[in-house]
Amino acid sequence: MDFEFTEDQQSLRDAVHRWVDKGFTFERRHGLAKAGGATRAVYSELAELGLTGLAIDADHGGMGFGAVEAMVVMEELGRGLVNAPYAAGALVAPTLLSGAPDALRSQWLTKIADGSALVVLAHQERRARYRLDRVEAQARRAGDGWIVDGAKSVVPAGDEADAFVVPAVHAGTIGLFLVAKGAEGCGVTGYPTQDGARAAEVKLSATPAALIAEDGLAAMEQAADVGIAAVCAEGVGLMERLVELTAEYMNTRKQFGVPIATFQALRHRMADVKMQLELGRSMSYYASLKLGEPAAARRRALSQAKVQLGRSMRHVGQECVQLHGGIGMTDEYAGSHYFKRLTMLELAFGDTMHHLGEVSARMQDTAGVFA
Amino acid sequence: MDLNFTPEELAFRNEIRSWVADSLPKEISHKVHHALRLSRDDLQGWAKILGKKGWLGYGWPKEFGGPGWDAVHRHLFEEELALAGAPRIVPFGPVMVAPVIMAFGSPEQHKRHLPGIMSGEVWWSQGYSEPGAGSDLASLKTRAERRGDKYIVNGQKTWTTLGQYGDWIFCLVRTSTQGKPQTGISFLLIDMKSPGITVRPIITLDGEHEVNEVFFDNVEVPAENLVGEENKGWTYAKYLLGHERTNIADVNRAKRELERLKRIAKAEGVYDDARFRDQVALLEVDIVALEMMVLRVLSAEGGGKKALDVAGLLKIRGSEIQQRYTELMMLAGGPYTLPFVHEAMEAGWQGDQVAAAYLAPLASTYFNTRKTTIYGGSNEVQRNIVGQTALGS
Numbered sequence: 001m002d003f004e005f006t007e008d009q010q011s012l013r014d015a016v017h018r019w020v021d022k023g024f025t026f027e028r029r030h031g032l033a034k035a036g037g038a039t040r041a042v043y044s045e046l047a048e049l050g051l052t053g054l055a056i057d058a059d060h061g062g063m064g065f066g067a068v069e070a071m072v073v074m075e076e077l078g079r080g081l082v083n084a085p086y087a088a089g090a091l092v093a094p095t096l097l098s099g100a101p102d103a104l105r106s107q108w109l110t111k112i113a114d115g116s117a118l119v120v121l122a123h124q125e126r127r128a129r130y131r132l133d134r135v136e137a138q139a140r141r142a143g144d145g146w147i148v149d150g151a152k153s154v155v156p157a158g159d160e161a162d163a164f165v166v167p168a169v170h171a172g173t174i175g176l177f178l179v180a181k182g183a184e185g186c187g188v189t190g191y192p193t194q195d196g197a198r199a200a201e202v203k204l205s206a207t208p209a210a211l212i213a214e215d216g217l218a219a220m221e222q223a224a225d226v227g228i229a230a231v232c233a234e235g236v237g238l239m240e241r242l243v244e245l246t247a248e249y250m251n252t253r254k255q256f257g258v259p260i261a262t263f264q265a266l267r268h269r270m271a272d273v274k275m276q277l278e279l280g281r282s283m284s285y286y287a288s289l290k291l292g293e294p295a296a297a298r299r300r301a302l303s304q305a306k307v308q309l310g311r312s313m314r315h316v317g318q319e320c321v322q323l324h325g326g327i328g329m330t331d332e333y334a335g336s337h338y339f340k341r342l343t344m345l346e347l348a349f350g351d352t353m354h355h356l357g358e359v360s361a362r363m364q365d366t367a368g369v370f371a
Numbered sequence: 372m373d374l375n376f377t378p379e380e381l382a383f384r385n386e387i388r389s390w391v392a393d394s395l396p397k398e399i400s401h402k403v404h405h406a407l408r409l410s411r412d413d414l415q416g417w418a419k420i421l422g423k424k425g426w427l428g429y430g431w432p433k434e435f436g437g438p439g440w441d442a443v444h445r446h447l448f449e450e451e452l453a454l455a456g457a458p459r460i461v462p463f464g465p466v467m468v469a470p471v472i473m474a475f476g477s478p479e480q481h482k483r484h485l486p487g488i489m490s491g492e493v494w495w496s497q498g499y500s501e502p503g504a505g506s507d508l509a510s511l512k513t514r515a516e517r518r519g520d521k522y523i524v525n526g527q528k529t530w531t532t533l534g535q536y537g538d539w540i541f542c543l544v545r546t547s548t549q550g551k552p553q554t555g556i557s558f559l560l561i562d563m564k565s566p567g568i569t570v571r572p573i574i575t576l577d578g579e580h581e582v583n584e585v586f587f588d589n590v591e592v593p594a595e596n597l598v599g600e601e602n603k604g605w606t607y608a609k610y611l612l613g614h615e616r617t618n619i620a621d622v623n624r625a626k627r628e629l630e631r632l633k634r635i636a637k638a639e640g641v642y643d644d645a646r647f648r649d650q651v652a653l654l655e656v657d658i659v660a661l662e663m664m665v666l667r668v669l670s671a672e673g674g675g676k677k678a679l680d681v682a683g684l685l686k687i688r689g690s691e692i693q694q695r696y697t698e699l700m701m702l703a704g705g706p707y708t709l710p711f712v713h714e715a716m717e718a719g720w721q722g723d724q725v726a727a728a729y730l731a732p733l734a735s736t737y738f739n740t741r742k743t744t745i746y747g748g749s750n751e752v753q754r755n756i757v758g759q760t761a762l763g764s
Contacts, residue, residue: 001380001443002373003670068372247762259764267758268751274761275684282663283656289374307656360645360652365633367655368626369374369662 003285005072012065013072019049020080026334029081033196040118040160042084047115052090060109062094070226071233071288078237081337083197085120085157087230093119095223096165096176100212104178108163119178121223122152122164122202130350132167132220137204139168139175146170148177148209151201158200159190165212166204167220176216177209184208195341218295225302227349229291232284232309235345239277239316242338246270246320249327249335266323273319280312286369296362303350303358310352317342374666376443383444387451394420400456401718404631406732408579408716409458411536417458418465418491428465428489435473435481436489442672446623446665453623461533464488464495466618468541471558471607475599484539484560496563498528498542498585499608506752508543509552509605513587515544515559517594517601522546522559524567524590530746534570534583537563543608546601558604560596567591575742577735578713612748619682619747620689622662628696629658635729636703647703654695661688680760683753690743690750701737708734 005013023045032039046052055070056062063069070091077086094112097105097119111117128134137150148168155164164179179186185207190200213219250261250270260266287305290298317339321328328335346352364371376384399413421427429448431437440448452460460466469488472480487493504511513526524544534540540561547555563570567590572580599607629651636642636651664681671679701708707726714720715731724731744750 001376001666001670001673003667005372243761250762251764261762261764264755267762268754270761271683271687271754271757274757275687278664278681278684279660279688282667283660285372285667286374286659286663289372304656304659307653308660356649356652356656359656360648363633363648363652363655365630366626367629367658368622369659369666371626 005068009069009072012069013076015049016051016073016076017079019045020076020082024080024082026081026337029083029196029337030332033083033192037083037192037196037198038160039084039157039197042082043086043089043118043157043160044115046082046084046086046090051086052115053113055091055094056109056113060106061113062109067226067229067288067291070230071284074230074233075237075240075284078234078239078341079241081238081241081334081341083195083341085118085160085197087227087234088120088156089118089161091230092121092223092227093165095226096121096219097178097212099176099216099219100178104210104212108178111162117162118157118160119163119165120156120158120161121220121227122155122158122166122179123220124153124155125151126153130354132224133174133217135167135169135174137166137168139170139177139209141170142208146177146209146211147206148179148204149206151203153201154193154199155202157198158202159188159198164202166202166209167216168209170214173215174217174220175214176212176219178212179204179207179209193344195344196337221295221299224349225291225298228302228306229284229287231345231348232280232287232305235309235313235342236277236281236284238338238342238345239280239312242316242320242335242342243273243277245335245338246273246323249324253325269319269323273316273323276312276315280309280316283308283312300359300362303355303362306350306355307352307359310346310355313342313346314352376447380443380447384447384451387448388455390424391451391455391457394424395452395455395457396420398718399458403456403458404627405718405729406736407718411533414458414461414533415491415494415536418461420491421460422489422491425489427460427491428469428485429460430466431469431473431489435469435485442669446669449618450623450626453621454627456627459624461494463497463532463541464493467497467611468495468560471541471598471611472560474610475558475603475607477595479595480560480598494533494536494538496531496534496537496540496585498531498540498561500530501527502529506749508608509556511543511545511556513542513544515546515557515592517546520594522592522594522597524559524561524587524592526587528585528587529573529583531570531583531585532581534563534585535572535580537570539563540585541598543604546604553605555602556604556608557601558598558607559592560598561587561590561592562596565590565592575739577739578711579735579739581739620661620665620685621693622658622665622689625658625661625689625692625696628693628700629655632696632700632703635700635733638727638729639703639705641703647699650699654692654699657688657692657695661685661692664688683757683760686747687744687750687753687757690747693743694740697733697737697740701733704730704733708737711735 053062054065057064139148166177185205187203188200193199253260283305290301428437433439501511515522515524542559546557567588569586571584573582641647668679707730710725
């Protein structure tokens with residue numbers, strides 16, 4: 001039983017923190033968002049720090065770190081409101097590729113580690129909502145290779161990515177395929193997102209693809225859980241900083257001649273915000289520490305964590321806007337952007353109601369951290 | 372970071388588990404598992420079994436005859452007792468007054484009081500709240516005037532839990548009206564058999580006699596029963612409040628009660644109703660999150676690391692969760708929880724049950740549990756404290 005970070009983990013945190021402080025100010029973020037939301041340059045800076053190789057083994061040029069290190073990085077990126085597709089490119093994609101044939105895996109992991117390739121999961125379909133097992137895209141063999149047809153939505157940094165991991169059905173089984181963005185029949189339409197970054201619609205018509213796995217649902221579930229843990233940790237960082245901003249504001253903003261922090265109605269709301277932050281932090285730890293469990297226990301734990309973080313992120317985001325008053329509604333103030341990013345994270349990899357359904361369906365007779 | 376207990380801690384847990392399985396009388400655990408009424412003999416009988424093993428004062432250091440366990444071991448001990456259906460240890464003696472006597476009492480007070488507390492022979496009560504001093508405890512008015520080698524105590528305490536069984540009571544009393552209210556309070560140990568003490572029951576909304584009023588009419592208390600220094604009682608009381616940080620969350624009992632809620636929901640046919648089941652699922656998430664928060668505190672307490680300032684959060688969340696599972700149990704039972712038959716809360720009652728025996732106590736337990744957000748520093752007072760930490764002002 002130990003919830004302390006090692007010195008190495010602390011150094012990692014400090015390194016990310018320093019980069020955010022110097023390289024990713026709110027003014028820069030705001031400017032990038034106004035210019036359309038491209039973040040590939042920011043992603044490259046994270047690669048220069050070695051962070052894109054965090055979860056990739058040393059043989060492929062990575063650092064071979066685990067879930068706790070990923071959590072530490074995500075917390076700091078959250079604090080800094082960093083909207084580059086780090087979790088998608090550096091944490092989720094390597095998990096998806098881990099079961100790929102050797103040559104394909106080596107080729108892409110090396111490029112992901114050094115930041116020269118951005119690979120993202122393109123799984124969202126119009127009728128799937130949050131169900132990973134509902135896939136309409138189709139795959140078929142063509143000679144030695146494969147061809148994929150389908151449409152994927154809201155693909156993170158889709159028009160800035162180099163390749164997509166695409167789930168598609170072949171012979172009734174969900175397989176995973178790697179599609180290069182420039183491949184024949186691959187149409188990508190990008191657009192800006194609410195959090196100041198970009199996403200894209202990806203349409204595939206008879207697009208050549210490389211097979212990652214013919215039976216890929218389990219790998220996709222595992223990758224989604226890695227994504228959930230990343231979302232949880234980023235949410236903790238975002239909430240932590242937003243709560244600090246809110247406390248600073250409440251201590252300086254005066255109404256009726258006194259700082260608004262003196263009003264009990266607001267102090268109690270702040271206490272509830274603090275509660276949601278700490279419950280969220282507790283369940284973010286839980287999420288990362290349960291990633292190595294067998295699938296059934298892992299899925300249950302990650303859904304529980306996403307329910308808590310979903311509630312925490314929404315509560316903290318909404319309340320901190322309210323506690324700011326009018327200024328919290330403005331585009332020029334950082335706080336509103338924390339709120340928007342928190343909101344997007346609730347909708348990533350399944351929202352609170354979806355995961356409540358998962359928890360509900362997976363309940364056992366016993367309960368608790370060790371059940 | 373590591374979520375797992377060490378092999379030594381797991382072996383310790385197994386040792387406790389098998390000891391409890393052998394030592395906890397089945398008729399007592401049956402009552403706890405079914406929320407039936409516990410008698411004085413049930414509570415004190417279990418206390419004495421623990422006392423004989425040297426575990427009633429399970430939080431005590433070795434120098435005072437305790438096992439000297441660290442925070443993780445204490446947590447595991449509490450967990451095993453709770454899951455096995457042991458009654459909550461009545462805290463006033465072993466958990467509340469004993470640490471104060473150890474820290475601030477005289478060697479004579481150690482010798483006189485600690486053995487009886489550890490053995491479970493002497494039942495202690497708490498004399499804090501007064502009719503005019505609830506959340507604002509420092510405004511208490513019960514006076515203790517020094518006359519020679521005695522204090523003369525006059526006034527009234529209230530909400531004295533299980534005071535009807537008390538042999539001794541530890542009281543906060545006013546010994547000075549100079550300066551701030553907090554600076555005129557002393558910590559006094561009073562023999563409840565002293566002339567001039569009257570204990571009157573307060574019947575709560577569930578029809579139970581759990582709390583009391585205690586009146587003091589010119590009660591003579593030997594001056595040697597003052598703990599520490601006169602007018603320093605507030606400091607000692609705050610020490611007491613800070614002593615048990617994680618226990619107040621009562622997460623182990625919550626896990627046991629969630630299991631019971633699931634059994635009741637299944638038996639009543641609502642466990643497969645998505646609207647009901649989702650509420651149970653939410654509570655399950657709440658309990659895992661609370662347990663993780665408790666474990667974080669335990670981890671921070673080990674090895675002298677920086678303590679986590681979340682005691683207020685644990686009290687608020689733990690009490691809300693207790694209220695929620697009692698509420699959901701009642702809702703699971705629905706209209707069959709409405710009969711209010713006092714005798715049906717006794718184990719082995721042979722009268723006609725309206726529906727099923729497990730339904731009889733559910734509404735009463737729900738009503739009784741509204742106390743948890745009121746006592747021990749109301750949740751609103753806790754929010755004042757948490758807000759202060761969060762705002763730094």
